[in-house]
Amino acid sequence: MDILYVLWLRQVRRYWRSGSRLLGTLGQPILLLLALGYGIGAIYRKAGEGNYLQFLVPGIITQTVLLSGIFWGIIILQDKRFGFLSEMLVAPVSRTKILLGSATGGATISVLQGIIIFVVSYLFGFRPYDWALVGPAFLVLVLMCVALTCLGAGIASMVDDFQGFQGINNLIILPMFFLSSALYPLNNVPEGLRIISTINPVTYMVDALRTLLANQSHFGLTKDLIIIGITFVFCLVFAVNRFNRIQI
Amino acid sequence: MARNIIIGAAGVTKKFGDITAVDNIDFEVKQGEIFAFLGPNGAGKSTTIKMLTTMLRPTSGKLTLAGHDVTKERDSARKAFGIVFQDPSLDEELTAYENMDLHAALYSIPKSKRRARIEELLKLVELDNRMDYKVKTFSGGMRRRLEIARGLLHEPRVLFLDEPTLGLDTQTRNLMWDYVKKLSDEKGMTIFFTTHYLDEAEHVAERIAIIDHGKIVALGTTPELRKLTGTESLEEAYLNLTGKTLRDEASSGNDGLNFKTALRNSRLR
Numbered sequence: 467m468d469i470l471y472v473l474w475l476r477q478v479r480r481y482w483r484s485g486s487r488l489l490g491t492l493g494q495p496i497l498l499l500l501a502l503g504y505g506i507g508a509i510y511r512k513a514g515e516g517n518y519l520q521f522l523v524p525g526i527i528t529q530t531v532l533l534s535g536i537f538w539g540i541i542i543l544q545d546k547r548f549g550f551l552s553e554m555l556v557a558p559v560s561r562t563k564i565l566l567g568s569a570t571g572g573a574t575i576s577v578l579q580g581i582i583i584f585v586v587s588y589l590f591g592f593r594p595y596d597w598a599l600v601g602p603a604f605l606v607l608v609l610m611c612v613a614l615t616c617l618g619a620g621i622a623s624m625v626d627d628f629q630g631f632q633g634i635n636n637l638i639i640l641p642m643f644f645l646s647s648a649l650y651p652l653n654n655v656p657e658g659l660r661i662i663s664t665i666n667p668v669t670y671m672v673d674a675l676r677t678l679l680a681n682q683s684h685f686g687l688t689k690d691l692i693i694i695g696i697t698f699v700f701c702l703v704f705a706v707n708r709f710n711r712i713q714i
Numbered sequence: 715m716a717r718n719i720i721i722g723a724a725g726v727t728k729k730f731g732d733i734t735a736v737d738n739i740d741f742e743v744k745q746g747e748i749f750a751f752l753g754p755n756g757a758g759k760s761t762t763i764k765m766l767t768t769m770l771r772p773t774s775g776k777l778t779l780a781g782h783d784v785t786k787e788r789d790s791a792r793k794a795f796g797i798v799f800q801d802p803s804l805d806e807e808l809t810a811y812e813n814m815d816l817h818a819a820l821y822s823i824p825k826s827k828r829r830a831r832i833e834e835l836l837k838l839v840e841l842d843n844r845m846d847y848k849v850k851t852f853s854g855g856m857r858r859r860l861e862i863a864r865g866l867l868h869e870p871r872v873l874f875l876d877e878p879t880l881g882l883d884t885q886t887r888n889l890m891w892d893y894v895k896k897l898s899d900e901k902g903m904t905i906f907f908t909t910h911y912l913d914e915a916e917h918v919a920e921r922i923a924i925i926d927h928g929k930i931v932a933l934g935t936t937p938e939l940r941k942l943t944g945t946e947s948l949e950e951a952y953l954n955l956t957g958k959t960l961r962d963e964a965s966s967g968n969d970g971l972n973f974k975t976a977l978r979n980s981r982l983r
Contacts, residue, residue: 472819480807549803553864556767557820558792714769 469559470567477541477571491537495530495583499523499590502649515651521682523587524675525648528668530583531576531607535614536639538572539622542709543631546622552714565709569615576611577604595681603678606694610671613698616705623708642668647676652684667697717744719778720872720904721766726775728761728928735761737928738775743921745871746902748895750909750919754956758928759908760800763876766906767797780871793821796865800876800908802857806850810841810860813849814867821868835863838893855886862890866897873897875907879914891918916948926956 481487503519510518545551554564581604584592594600621638625631645659646668652660663669674690677683683690721743728736736758743749753759764770766777768788777784780794804813814832823831836842839859849857858878865873875894879887895918897903909915915922916936923933932939932955936948943954 468819468825469822472816476805476808476812476816479812480805483807548806549799549801550805552769552799552801553803553817554820556769556792556797557817558789558822559820714764 469563470570473564473567474571474574477538477568478574480541481571481575491530491534491579492582492586494533495526496586498529499526499583499587503590519587519590519592520680521651521676522649523584523592524679525646525672526587527580527583527607527675528610528646528648528672529643531580531611532614532639532643532668534576534579535572535611536618536621536635538569538575538615539618539620540628540631541568541572542619542622543625543628546626546712546714547628551712555712555714561710561712562706565619565705569612569619569705572615572619573608573611576615577608580607580611594679599678603675606671606674606678606691609694609698613694613701616701620701620705620708623705623712642666646672647684648672667693670694670697717746719743720745720747720780721749721906722776722778723762723766724776726762726765726772726777728758728765728770729773734928736765736772739925739928739930741923741930741933743872743904743906746898746904748898748905748907748918748920750907750915750922751925752909752912752915752922752952753925757925757956759925760876762925763797763874763906763908767795767874768792793868794870795872795874796868796870797874798858798861798865798876798878800880802861804849804857804860804864807848809846809848810836810852811845813860814864817864817867823868831867835866836860839863855882858882858886858890862893870903872904872906875905877908877910879909879911887914894918912947912949912952922948924952924955931955 499519499522503522507518507522510516510521515521542551545554555561557564594603621634622631625634645662646666647663648668652663652669655663670685670690670693673684674687674694677687677690719742721741723739723741725738725740726736727734727738739758739762751759751762761770765772766779766784768784768791771785779791782791782794784791805816808816811832814836815828818828818832833842833845836845839862841856841860841863844852844856849860852860862875862878873894879890882890891914894905894907898905907919919936921933921935922939924931924939932942932951934942936951939948939951939955940946943951945951945954
């Protein structure tokens with residue numbers, strides 16, 4: 467337990483001390499909230515779809531943790547390149563423990579950022595549908611954050627250079643975000659896009675949060691949670707498997 | 715009284731695909747000994763250290779460390795050694811103290827003992843007044859000293875130093891070796907190090923192994939190595955054994971150099 471705690475603490479400390487990282491990862495979602503929430507909100511209302519901000523915020527929270535979770539993997543890459551990983555790997559501690567301690571630290575950071583976006587959204591006028599459901603939404607957020615952090619860790623374990631990591635992320639993060647239901651309802655989109663969104667696990671994360679926070683559901687909470695659960699297990703196994711294979 | 719064997723390698727080979735990085739090596743290091751591993755770039759020094767420190771598994775052969783089979787009893791072996799890596803391995807965003815504390819936790823040092831022990835070691839490497847500074851503000855020499863202190867934190871029986879003086883100034887180098895010798899004398903700690911500076915090996919090491927093309931071509935004290943090659947200094951002996959060609963060219967094929975070293979190898983036995 468002590469070992470997991472110090473590994474967790476290392477991640478949180480690093481984040482807390484790096485003001486630029488804090489600002490950098492929050493800048494984009496806030497920009498999206500402003501530009502889309504206010505910019506598209508007017509058209510959305512005219513189209514008779516209601517309040518766009520209510521619809522958008524769960525999507526932006528998901529985008530925040532998607533970005534922060536996967537990019538957290540960079541730390542593993544840094545540790546690999548700048549030597550600290552060697553120090554951890556020769557310690558009498560299993561690799562799985564090292565990964566889990568570190569990844570829970572990364573997930574904690576993501577959860578924190580999700581909460582910050584929630585608070586910022588509230589200031590922008592977003593209101594949760596029912597405060598009693600904010601607790602369950604938080605639990606779903608935690609699951610999502612652990613899954614996405616593990617995904618980032620797994621990817622980082624496989625690549626060896628920062629450029630490669632950036633490239634993979636452009637190929638993963640942006641499509642996962644834009645081809646989900648984060649920005650638009652899936653009711654009236656073309657068939658092709660609907661199919662892609664349906665196989666994208668991020669869609670279900672957004673849908674679960676939207677159900678709990680804004681009372682708007684596309685697939686139903688049960689289906690959302692099952693898919694999130696499967697994604698969680700997949701990401702965890704993927705990360706442990708890849709991290710165990712790192713050769714120094 | 716014969717000293718116990720603390721590091722043993724028997725028929726150890728490591729292959730990466732078709733390339734044999736370490737080729738059937740045998741050696742033993744005694745408890746409390748200062749042992750140097752010399753060899754040109756790519757000769758197999760780092761691969762050997764990586765195998766001894768559980769970072770790589772040998773393709774075949776057996777490695778023991780403090781009585782533990784390195785591949786089978788990994789965690790016991792890991793507790794028995796400390797290592798200063800060739801490349802820096804500190805978390806720069808953390809302070810010196812935090813780096814030490816993290817290490818202490820990874821090695822399950824009881825919380826009640828941590829602070830005192832960390833402070834004692836930081837004092838020893840003269841970093842106690844910089845304890846709460848982030849490592850990124852440290853110079854190369856300070857980082858190395860911190861790494862040595864960290865490697866000693868869990869009171870290992872063997873300390874591996876992989877080119878520990880690379881890029882350090884003469885003052886720091888001397889200070890470091892004085893300290894390492896003291897550890898060996900006072901605590902009976904076994905020191906296993908690699909270096910490219912032959913004078914260091916000559917002054918510090920009790921016995922020296924010279925490795926080339928993955929094979930140990932000679933092993934003994936400095937006088938023994940000089941005698942074996944009929945040379946005046948360790949440097950001459952080293953060049954005599956490993957040749958003067960640059961490694962990128964020499965390691966590409968099985969040339970006369972290999973044959974000569976193989977011959978000497980058999981003479982040594």
